[in-house]
Amino acid sequence: MVSRETSNIEIGVDLDKCGICLGDFKKPKILPCFHTFCLDCLRSYVGKTGRRETFTCPLCLVETEIPRGGVEHFQTNFYIKAEQTKSLSKLDAKCEVCDTDGKRQVETRCLECDQNLCENCSKTHLKMTSSKEHHLMAVNFPDIHLSPEVTTKVFCDKHKSEELTLYCKPCDDPICLRCKVTSHENHSTMDLSDVAKEARELLGSKLSETKGFFPLLHEHLSDVNQYEEQLTQTKQDISKSISERASDLIARVDKISSSMLSDVEVEFRVEVSRIDFQRRATGKAGKVLASQVHAANQVVNFGSDAEITRNKESLSKRLEKLTKKPEDSDVPKLSLAFSPSRDSGTKIEDLFGSLAIKRPSVVDxxxxxxxxxxxxxxxxxxxxxxxxxxxxxxxxxxxxxxxxxxxxxxxxxxxxxxxxxxxxxxxxxxxxxxxxxxxxxxxxxxxxxxxxxxxxxxxxxxxxxxxxxxxxxxxxxxxxxxxxxxxxxxxxxxxxxxxxxxxxxxxxxxxxxxxxxxxxxxxxxxxxxxxxxxxxxxxxxxxxxxxxxxxxxxxxxxxxxxxxxxxxxxxxxxxxxxxxxxxxxxxxxxxxxxxxxxxxxxxxxxxxxxxxxxxxxxxxxxxxxxxxxxxxxxxxx
The missing domain is CATH 2.120.10.30 (TolB, C-terminal domain)
Known part of the structure; x- marks a missing residue:
């Protein structure tokens, strides 16, 4: 009998671990599919499995392009880094930048520079050209269990000094004030914050719908397990019936009973192997779904207005795809039945009984x-x-x-x-x-x-x-x-x-x-x-x-x-x-x-x-x- 592989599908599973080394994240890098891995783990994985310019995500198997310059150029997941950094916050921490005698109390910590900053230094940090796009995390939380607040500014690719504050409706893209009066002069625009608010509400609704898919996976896994139990019981009942019948006819039926038991065992082993494949596939789907929900939560809760707006379509489609139930998800089942003969004929085969086997359709x-x-x-x-x-x-x-x-x-x-x-x-x-x-x-x-x-x-x-x-x-x-x-x-x-x-x-x-x-x-x-x-x-x-x-x-x-x-x-x-x-x-x-x-x-x-x-x-x-x-x-x- 094929051993059952444990498959758990949990909504609240802790996924703040690297999916490759299963340890705490070190230099977390987030992929376009929203899964995050340690930089060194990702570098090693791509080196072993990648093809010229692409590789598949270890969790969801989505084909992913390698950035020019290597995996180091994937975006850093500052939300995970913020979660890791908040445990280092101290109520009496002092600014590590300004040179005042009293050392002003820290208000934020720069996740790129790994420095504590006071209020004045924080403002200055976001005005400097070299650090204006850095991510500042608020420190000194009243409750360490709350999610950290991360502040960042996203600037226009064309007008490097202009922050993205508007949303162009025809172009479906965040723009700056200079873009509004130049290349987007006659386009209808909205405040980026308003569009981001709508996007958060939309993705929040999608997340709620996605979480509702977990019970369906639980139900499918339960059906597979119940089917195996029924199949096992059927096999045991048939084996017992065949053995009892063989005992009555002793030596004359040994060859027939042995042949039938062998056929039942063969069918059982093949079928349980197929069941185990179904179970692993369902469990894997649950793990991928759970990791995707966790990653999507991070984007919705911590993403900047520009990031949430840019990613809303891809993330929404990804969530819809994961919750689409396959048309052939029902498990075709093997039918086994043994019928002791009531015939009074003289042939041993007629006296013994018959074994009926109806196999499920062949897997392609x-x-x-x-x-x-x-x-x-x-x-x-x-x-x-x-x-x-x-x-x-x-x-x-x-x-x-x-x-x-x-x-x-x-x-x-x-x-x-x-x-x-x-x-x-x-x-x-x-x-x-x-x-x-x-x-x-x-x-x-x-x-x-x-x-x-x-x-x-x-x-x-x-x-x-x-x-x-x-x-x-x-x-x-x-x-x-x-x-x-x-x-x-x-x-x-x-x-x-x-x-x-x-x-x-x-x-x-x-x-x-x-x-x-x-x-x-x-x-x-x-x-x-x-x-x-x-x-x-x-x-x-x-x-x-x-x-x-x-x-x-x-x-x-x-x-x-x-x-x-x-x-x-x-x-x-x-x-x-x-x-x-x-x-x-x-x-x-x-x-x-x-x-x-x-x-x-x-x-x-x-x-x-x-x-x-x-x-x-x-x-x-x-x-x-x-x-x-x-x-x-x-x-x-």
């Missing part, structure tokens, strides 16, 4: 190209890709000894020599690298910088390998080194080994015969998927090896040539991805093996796809001919 997946790169300068196919948690992957090409570590953007980090030709790479639960050397007929373990030691020596050629839920090694074993050399009569199999090299069993179902199993993978349900390129099909097996389903292409895919599977991969929601070498395509199957659609085709410029892997960040790595790798990011919609 959108792909966006992330990168394309060459592994090396050969013309060999990329034979294996093994992702790591850090957005990196180990890659082999051309069945050579070199193993390369690449970042998702195509940057090569290092190359290691295994001193024997490598076919497939996987990781065990303890983080050890497990590899197959098909020509050396060995399974090896790499530790401490890929210092390989032998796990098992085989009489056949190990090709694809995978780790099952018991941390055992599943091996595609062929009597010939290449599938092109397959001959009738070859007994190619899937074998199961322990990590200490003990052969546990042949992995065969009497109902199916492997011709040349090439690649193998385990999905999140525990099922095992095998790619048989010679048989031109994908087979799905239970953990005991019994066959559940086989896929040999789909008529609706309109394939140009017969289905020719190579690599196979699975994601965290049970979907199966298969490279079709003959048709330059990637087939998308659901967790049961049912064809969903062609996810990638020649339109995505993948040619001769062979290996495939999905990393933890939903990046799909495709290894093709000519040592080429293409990476696509998958989004569930």
């Amino acid at each position: 997946i959108k792909v966006a190209e992330v990168s394309i790169f060459q592994v090396d300068d050969t013309f060999k196919v990329v034979s294996s890709i093994c992702p790591r948690e850090e957005g990196e992957a180990w890659i082999t090409s051309g069945w050579k000894p070199e193993i390369h570590l690449f970042k998702v953007n195509g940057t090569k980090l290092k190359t290691q020599n295994a001193h024997r030709n490598i076919d497939t790479i996987v990781f065990s639960n303890d983080g050890s690298m497990i590899v197959s050397s098909s020509d050396q007929r060995q399974i090896l373990k790499g530790r401490n910088g890929l210092d390989f030691s032998e796990i098992a020596s085989l009489s056949v050629h190990p090709r694809g390998i995978a780790m099952n839920t018991n941390n055992e090694i599943l091996v595609c074993a062929g009597q010939s080194l290449a599938f092109q050399d397959y001959k009738e009569g070859h007994k190619n199999k899937v074998l199961r080994y322990s990590l200490d090299g003990k052969l546990l069993q042949d992995f065969n179902d009497p109902s199916i015969e492997f011709l040349y199993p090439l690649r193998i993978v385990c999905n999140m349900t525990g099922n095992i998927i095998v790619s048989d390129c010679q048989q031109r099909r994908i087979t799905i097996h239970r953990q005991d090896g019994s066959l559940k389903f086989s896929y040999s292409g789909d008529d609706s895919a309109n394939l140009r040539r017969p289905f020719e599977p190579r690599g196979v991969a699975c994601d965290s929601r049970g979907y199966i991805y298969v490279t079709d070498n003959a048709n330059d395509a990637v087939h998308l199957l659901d967790h049961t093996g049912k064809f969903v659609r062609l996810l990638l085709t020649t339109a995505h410029e993948i040619y001769g796809p062979y290996s495939i892997a999905m990393d933890s960040k939903n990046n799909l790595w495709i290894g093709c001919r000519d040592a080429t790798v293409k990476v696509f990011h998958c989004t569930y919609v």
